[in-house]
Amino acid sequence: MSKRVAVLTSGGDAPGMNACIRAIVIACERHGFTLFGYQHGYNGLLEQEYEILALQATHNLIQQGGTVLHSARCEPFKTDEGAKTAATNLTELEIDTLIVIGGDGSFRGADHLADFWHGQIIGIPGTIDNDVAGTDATIGYYTAIDTVVSSIDKVRDTADAFERIFIVEVMGRHAGFLALNSALASAADYVILPETFQHCDAELDKITEQIEKRRQLKGAISFIIVVAENVWPGGLNDLADKLVSKTQSEVRPVTLGHVQRGGSPVSQDRLLATKLGTYAVSLVGSDTNGIMVGELNGTPSEIALTETWEKDKPLNPSSMETMLTIMNERY
Amino acid sequence: MSKRVAVLTSGGDAPGMNACIRAIVIACERHGFTLFGYQHGYNGLLEQEYEILALQATHNLIQQGGTVLHSARCEPFKTDEGAKTAATNLTELEIDTLIVIGGDGSFRGADHLADFWHGQIIGIPGTIDNDVAGTDATIGYYTAIDTVVSSIDKVRDTADAFERIFIVEVMGRHAGFLALNSALASAADYVILPETFQHCDAELDKITEQIEKRRQLKGAISFIIVVAENVWPGGLNDLADKLVSKTQSEVRPVTLGHVQRGGSPVSQDRLLATKLGTYAVSLVGSDTNGIMVGELNGTPSEIALTETWEKDKPLNPSSMETMLTIMNERY
Amino acid sequence: MSKRVAVLTSGGDAPGMNACIRAIVIACERHGFTLFGYQHGYNGLLEQEYEILALQATHNLIQQGGTVLHSARCEPFKTDEGAKTAATNLTELEIDTLIVIGGDGSFRGADHLADFWHGQIIGIPGTIDNDVAGTDATIGYYTAIDTVVSSIDKVRDTADAFERIFIVEVMGRHAGFLALNSALASAADYVILPETFQHCDAELDKITEQIEKRRQLKGAISFIIVVAENVWPGGLNDLADKLVSKTQSEVRPVTLGHVQRGGSPVSQDRLLATKLGTYAVSLVGSDTNGIMVGELNGTPSEIALTETWEKDKPLNPSSMETMLTIMNERY
Amino acid sequence: MSKRVAVLTSGGDAPGMNACIRAIVIACERHGFTLFGYQHGYNGLLEQEYEILALQATHNLIQQGGTVLHSARCEPFKTDEGAKTAATNLTELEIDTLIVIGGDGSFRGADHLADFWHGQIIGIPGTIDNDVAGTDATIGYYTAIDTVVSSIDKVRDTADAFERIFIVEVMGRHAGFLALNSALASAADYVILPETFQHCDAELDKITEQIEKRRQLKGAISFIIVVAENVWPGGLNDLADKLVSKTQSEVRPVTLGHVQRGGSPVSQDRLLATKLGTYAVSLVGSDTNGIMVGELNGTPSEIALTETWEKDKPLNPSSMETMLTIMNERY
Structure with missing residues (x-):
């Protein structure tokens, strides 16, 4: 035995x-x-x-x-x-x-x-x-979410202080679990997921529209976009450049990288x-x-x-539903 | 509308x-x-x-x-x-x-x-x-578990340094969720729950037996007991006193108290x-x-x-099963 | 009044x-x-x-x-x-x-x-x-050190798991305070500072020599290099490439970026x-x-x-002395 | 050699x-x-x-x-x-x-x-x-301050939610360094130190007076008192009881205990x-x-x-001066 x-x-x-x-x-x-x-x-x-x-x-x-x-x-x-x-x-x-x-x-x-x-x-x-x-x-997975969320909490301090746009790239090249749930838990303003990404122009339009709406409502704002790695065709800097020209704002990219894998x-x-x-x-x-x-x-x-x-593993339906209601707005 | x-x-x-x-x-x-x-x-x-x-x-x-x-x-x-x-x-x-x-x-x-x-x-x-x-x-609930676990991580440093017995009292007077899951997640050595507590002598015997077994195996040891508040009839100090006389060891009680309710x-x-x-x-x-x-x-x-x-809300069966396998030993 | x-x-x-x-x-x-x-x-x-x-x-x-x-x-x-x-x-x-x-x-x-x-x-x-x-x-300054140190603690988990070389870029483009003290506090293995940097080849030789010594002593190892931003002429990726060819090892760069400015x-x-x-x-x-x-x-x-x-503000002499004794070795 | x-x-x-x-x-x-x-x-x-x-x-x-x-x-x-x-x-x-x-x-x-x-x-x-x-x-010492401060940050959440008075006992039986500096760093409202304690009635009068002033200014308030262990003659519960009768408010005592000694x-x-x-x-x-x-x-x-x-080791004069200006008010 x-x-x-x-x-x-x-x-x-x-x-x-x-x-x-x-x-x-x-x-x-x-x-x-x-x-x-x-x-x-x-x-x-x-x-x-x-x-x-x-x-x-x-x-x-x-x-x-x-x-x-x-x-x-x-x-x-x-x-x-x-x-x-x-x-x-x-x-x-x-x-x-x-x-x-x-x-x-x-x-x-x-x-x-x-x-x-x-x-x-x-x-x-x-x-x-x-x-x-x-x-x-x-x-x-749970620890990685917490690491991402506490990093975005920190980034938001500067985003708020300077009323700037930040793009934060998180891990998960084929699956958006980490991006979706960390974006929700960090009160990010927009999230780009492998599961829902269609093409660049559509995403840029939606982002720009939301930034404009927010500005009309509140004046100067901070705005944090979470993007899963490898989703945006030209990479983080391409997304940043395109946002700069569309929004006439300062945009700062942040790559969280390997810190997401470690920690107690x-x-x-x-x-x-x-x-x-x-x-x-x-x-x-x-x-x-x-x-x-x-x-x-x-x-x-x-x-x-x-x-x-x-087997397929779809993103949590209730997280998706919540995201569409309070973060990326439905159209 | x-x-x-x-x-x-x-x-x-x-x-x-x-x-x-x-x-x-x-x-x-x-x-x-x-x-x-x-x-x-x-x-x-x-x-x-x-x-x-x-x-x-x-x-x-x-x-x-x-x-x-x-x-x-x-x-x-x-x-x-x-x-x-x-x-x-x-x-x-x-x-x-x-x-x-x-x-x-x-x-x-x-x-x-x-x-x-x-x-x-x-x-x-x-x-x-x-x-x-x-x-x-x-x-x-999730934040409270993390607060308790990081407190027990700290207590363990001293427990290890002095090879002492510590009793940590956590909140949850009618339900052992917090005690059970924080004990598992902090690698505590024993947990006393409202749902399974029978009488003092039985618990004391089990604790003492496990301490003895561990000592025979490893020599001087630290030992951390998590107890849900209000379970032990005479309170934390009574439990400490009884353990001192049964184990001839130094025992330190810690009440986590209101810090468990707060925090980001x-x-x-x-x-x-x-x-x-x-x-x-x-x-x-x-x-x-x-x-x-x-x-x-x-x-x-x-x-x-x-x-x-x-409606009754039983403790997570898989946590209970895990606890009985690797923490409080079955008899 | x-x-x-x-x-x-x-x-x-x-x-x-x-x-x-x-x-x-x-x-x-x-x-x-x-x-x-x-x-x-x-x-x-x-x-x-x-x-x-x-x-x-x-x-x-x-x-x-x-x-x-x-x-x-x-x-x-x-x-x-x-x-x-x-x-x-x-x-x-x-x-x-x-x-x-x-x-x-x-x-x-x-x-x-x-x-x-x-x-x-x-x-x-x-x-x-x-x-x-x-x-x-x-x-x-104190918070930034803690942010860097806890990030390096996380990176080290992966560095140890894979026995890899990591390069971590920290802020402080003209002054090495943050790099020096976070490197010491995180038990990094080498630090490149604006105050002491001379030329690339000299640094590369010293790093390679220490990696070799360590390997002879302990076999496979992890090795973490902290570098202040803007010190290395060709940037982080150039440093990584040069280390790959000198050490025949996998090297991973990490840029901590804006998270260093934020946080409670x-x-x-x-x-x-x-x-x-x-x-x-x-x-x-x-x-x-x-x-x-x-x-x-x-x-x-x-x-x-x-x-x-x-006025000139030199790096803490006792940190420098400690660094030379237990981190970057003297020659 | x-x-x-x-x-x-x-x-x-x-x-x-x-x-x-x-x-x-x-x-x-x-x-x-x-x-x-x-x-x-x-x-x-x-x-x-x-x-x-x-x-x-x-x-x-x-x-x-x-x-x-x-x-x-x-x-x-x-x-x-x-x-x-x-x-x-x-x-x-x-x-x-x-x-x-x-x-x-x-x-x-x-x-x-x-x-x-x-x-x-x-x-x-x-x-x-x-x-x-x-x-x-x-x-x-630095880690203990951070542990105390993050605990008081948590306690304050509940204190604010219920607009209650909390007393937090911290270690340091003969020296008030930990109490003084953690009280300052946690924005506590009052601190009782071994170095300055005279007698109970004087402290109670000062505390009560400040609570009253604050209430007149802002209505319902939270109020956090930090006390070094072993300073108050009758212990934490005696201080709590006396404050209840003097202020007609709910008062909650918290003993931080052994968690202050541990942690990374x-x-x-x-x-x-x-x-x-x-x-x-x-x-x-x-x-x-x-x-x-x-x-x-x-x-x-x-x-x-x-x-x-x-040799005598007095409390940091600048911390004392700051404390008297913005925390315990001078009379």
């Missing part, structure tokens, strides 16, 4: 990955399982680079950003040869269950590994982008990470295989790894 | 009440409604103390704790006479819809008012305790408040009456005011 | 400007002075745009970033004609004392005004750059702002004129406005 | 102690010294409980509260016998220099040890109370700790002995250990 479990973190790091590792360590200890931590994502699997994770390793781990197991890209793992090596190494170590904490790219890797290794594979969603189907939120996880990420890590360990040794655990409607859930990237 | 809407905040203040007021102001403006803000909770209704809330009032309101409408207890309102006066005042001001932001006590008041005033009444849940049925979370709301409270305020205004003029709006499974919901206190 | 005092904020906004305004309002009220707040920096002087600031205006002002008096550039004020208009307006309003909160550019403006207006002028240093002689710190002021900025505002008002009506108030060695001080930009 | 250095932390923990240990480790490594870390304060000296501190131990140490060397009270060390044992152990380990990070109680211990051990002893001031002469600030150190504490640790190591092997290093006017300084508790 005593299982051998392995865990690794893969893809972009996200706050709460360590909290999840901590929960897995404690849960394994209470179930009497042995836990191996692979280092540097899938590279650790290829190099058989691991250590046994014991309770001592969890001290004050819950509040640390990043991942103590490290992460890294791993091109060789994507080949059949790489996956075979990984399978051999897992077999050699007699691993029963491999837990992968990461995003959809990491789950594609795990799915590919399953062609060559027949142990149990469980994914846990860890990415600030929240672009993984089968779970309401991903580990790291906020409570909601610590909770989600702790629940998902514990739940994943509860499935060790069961028939369930090739799935990602998540939380839907506050309840633990499972979804096939392949569905995590194949 | 142009409605006259009134809003008030009642009961203990909670972070995000102002974010909710802001959303109501903007949504009313976009719907073309006139919005009156009553001051000092139900006292404002009795004294006809109000002001018209316009867009200007919302500037930088989203990030402020407390409530710009103020709150206060109001004993006279609980009498029939008081409720009649309030009804007369609402009629005089030709109010179509009254929005009450508060907890279950505030909703009882609103329900009583409905005996004498036949306009539309909509409740919005605002309390750090999360003890209101019909919504997954209440406005203020975290993103999740700003989002919830903004959604619920917007949704409440979307119901103005509809047939829906005597209800509280909430969010269940990420979707706007409605529940009869009476059910908000009559 | 009852004086008429005016205050304005000018130049880049800095956290604590509002705390300073609050202190001036209260101190004026206690001295029985009337206080006028000019809007939009020197533009308010030209347009005679002002309001009387009373105690009510100070509520919860101490914790707000930005400036409620707004700021703006004002080219016309730099001309003799502009300064004459301002002088006329001040005379018309019978102002005895003008208090200017800003940086050295603002003080040049004030000095120019003194050619045309013979009332009392008092400067208060408010800028995150700390590049003003005559005071140990400027209002906003930390305690030390609130204290400094409160002291300097109070002290400035204590000088109203004295013979002291054309000076900036500051704090040197914990004691209120005065310096001629002209000296604030003419 | 290669010295053997030992370091320990003693007394109440303070944020920044770890940052100081980190600086000492790095500085010793660069000087080629061997560094021993004694555990549990002076207990480690008695039990010869230590480990060699190497560079690896410093990773991400700068931002951690508490002390990785642990701290503890140690009654036996106060006896001659205890001090002799410690001296023997230091001699056995061939320690050249002992660095003690702590408050005046810890320095008394170090001074007593010097009767029996003739190696070099250097103290570094680490305590949130700032009650050590010979340094402008002690390590931990703010930048100013990290800087101070890093500078003092580096400076202390620079003195290793010099003739200087029996001293504490500090920072006076931004410059490294030294003071005899005995003077750290014998």
Whole structure:
């Protein structure tokens, strides 16, 4: 009955990955399982680079950003040869269950590994982008929203002082969760999302119209536009230039960048990470295989790894509705 | 079609009440409604103390704790006479819809008012305790968890430095949501909840046993116990005294107190408040009456005011399950 | 004896400007002075745009970033004609004392005004750059350091997770105070300062050498370089490219940008702002004129406005010494 | 030339102690010294409980509260016998220099040890109370102020919402630094300090008078009183009761307690700790002995250990002056 479990973190790091590792360590200890931590994502699997994770390793781990197991890209793992090596190494170590904490790219890797290794594979969603189907939120998403919101709170101080237009670029290149919800929570004035973007002129017209309306109502104003990265064809500076010429105003671009990935996880990420890590360990040794655990409607859930990237994950309808009512105005 | 809407905040203040007021102001403006803000909770209704809330009032309101409408207890309102006066005042001001932001006590008041005033009444849940049925979370709850968690993070520094036992008392006298989830998110070692507390000796035995096990495993340790206020019969100091004699260790009690009610709301409270305020205004003029709006499974919901206190609201099962697996050990 | 005092904020906004305004309002009220707040920096002087600031205006002002008096550039004020208009307006309003909160550019403006207006002028240093002689710190500097340090704390999470090199660009184009002290406080690995920069190759050699030494000692490492804006000739991307080719490593640039100017002021900025505002008002009506108030060695001080930009302000010697011992290694 | 250095932390923990240990480790490594870390304060000296501190131990140490060397009270060390044992152990380990990070109680211990051990002893001031002469600030003091101020910011939200009186008790039983400066920085309305307290009736009269004045000016108000612990004869509840009967208002007491000792150190504490640790190591092997290093006017300084508790350390005159002008009114 005593299982051998392995865990690794893969893809972009996200706050709460360590909290999840901590929960897995404690849960394994209470179930009497042995836990191996692979280092540097899938590279650790290829190099058989691991250590046994014991309770001592969890001290004050819950509040640390990043991942103590490290992460890294791993091109060789994507080949059949790489996956075979990984399978051999897992077999050699007699691993029963491999837990992968990461995003959809990491789950594609795990799915590919399953062609060559027949142990149990469980994914846990860890990415600030929240672009993984089968779970309401991903580990790291809540902290990233708070980081963006507190940055915009700061930017607004200057925007107000100078009555200027600011454009703030946030992460999430394929999914607007972070942009939409941080814009709502920071009382931004406009948001440009990958899901709703049509073409530049339409957005520019809407923005300009709202700025004009606001000015007629209140005189000089500040105006903050949140834009998801990679949505605007010419990039942030192109958007800024176009706004300058359309509004005859000073416009300042701000790229939040890598600070969005780090930081001590906020409570909601610590909770989600702790629940998902514990739940994943509860499935060790069961028939369930090739799935990602998540939380839907506050309840633990499972979804096939392949569905995590194949299934559509639409933006929260109530956030969209709220946004259209009080931020970007409907036309 | 142009409605006259009134809003008030009642009961203990909670972070995000102002974010909710802001959303109501903007949504009313976009719907073309006139919005009156009553001051000092139900006292404002009795004294006809109000002001018209316009867009200007919302500037930088989203990030402020407390409530710009103020709150206060109001004993006279609980009498029939008081409720009649309030009804007369609402009629005089030709109010179509009254929005009450508060907890279950505030909703009882609103329900009583409905005996004498036949306009539309909509409740919005605002309390750090999360003890209101019909919504997954209440406005203020997320911020309070973060405040507690960051306080326990600080206490742990000293607990670790001195390898001492600390007891931290958190708010939530009838409901353990705040205690349970802040304990999980702060990696506390034990939690005492109103929902599961049986008697002192049983809890003391479990705590002592876990401390002993931990010491055998790791030597000197720190140990943090979270306790919901009013659960332990003799209060925090009695619990501390009993632990001193049972464990022969130094024990330090910490009462977090009123800091838990304040602070700039975290993103999740700003989002919830903004959604619920917007949704409440979307119901103005509809047939829906005597209800509280909430969010269940990420979707706007409605529940009869009476059910908000009559229906049972159990602690999150997945938090309980996680807690029993990795914190308070099962026996 | 009852004086008429005016205050304005000018130049880049800095956290604590509002705390300073609050202190001036209260101190004026206690001295029985009337206080006028000019809007939009020197533009308010030209347009005679002002309001009387009373105690009510100070509520919860101490914790707000930005400036409620707004700021703006004002080219016309730099001309003799502009300064004459301002002088006329001040005379018309019978102002005895003008208090200017800003940086050295603002003080040049004030000095120019003194050619045309013979009332009392008092400067208060408010800028995150700390590049003003005559005071140990400027209002906003402490908060900016904390903002930078907490951003670097976040960046380090990812740097550690991926064992990567990050370059973080911080504000302070002519003075390295912010870069030096935030680098020390964030445990950065290297700092490039305007005061010590010589040429690109020398810096690149030193950085590369330290990275190599560290790798030999510890294997894969993270490495964080702080660089003051505008120091590196080709900009941040040029530095990143050169480091990639020299170290054969992945390098990620991060520009912190405008978030550094905003935010609720930390305690030390609130204290400094409160002291300097109070002290400035204590000088109203004295013979002291054309000076900036500051704090040197914990004691209120005065310096001629002209000296604030003419006098050299060297980087803190003890910070430099510490930096050379434990960060950038000596050779 | 290669010295053997030992370091320990003693007394109440303070944020920044770890940052100081980190600086000492790095500085010793660069000087080629061997560094021993004694555990549990002076207990480690008695039990010869230590480990060699190497560079690896410093990773991400700068931002951690508490002390990785642990701290503890140690009654036996106060006896001659205890001090002799410690001296023997230091001699056995061939320690050249002992660095003690702590408050005046810890320095008394170090001074007593010097009767029996003739190696070099250097103290570094680490305590949130700032009650050590010979340094402008002690390590931990800046973080504690920020913790208190952000707590009072939160309390004010509720105080404003309910227009209530709150009393906030802060640490610092013999010295009012923390109370005075946190009260100023949080815009508290009144502060009770050990240095200026005379008798209860006089303070109550002043408080009541100010509350009355404020109410006449503004109507209902909030009012926050900061009180240093152990100053008010009957304790916090007695002060609350007396205020209730004098003002006929609701009064709420808040004890901040142990959260004031913990937390990630703010930048100013990290800087101070890093500078003092580096400076202390620079003195290793010099003739200087029996001293504490500090920072006076931004410059490294030294003071005899005995003077750290014998010399008077008055409250910052400019803070006192500011307080009397804008907070507690003069009479």
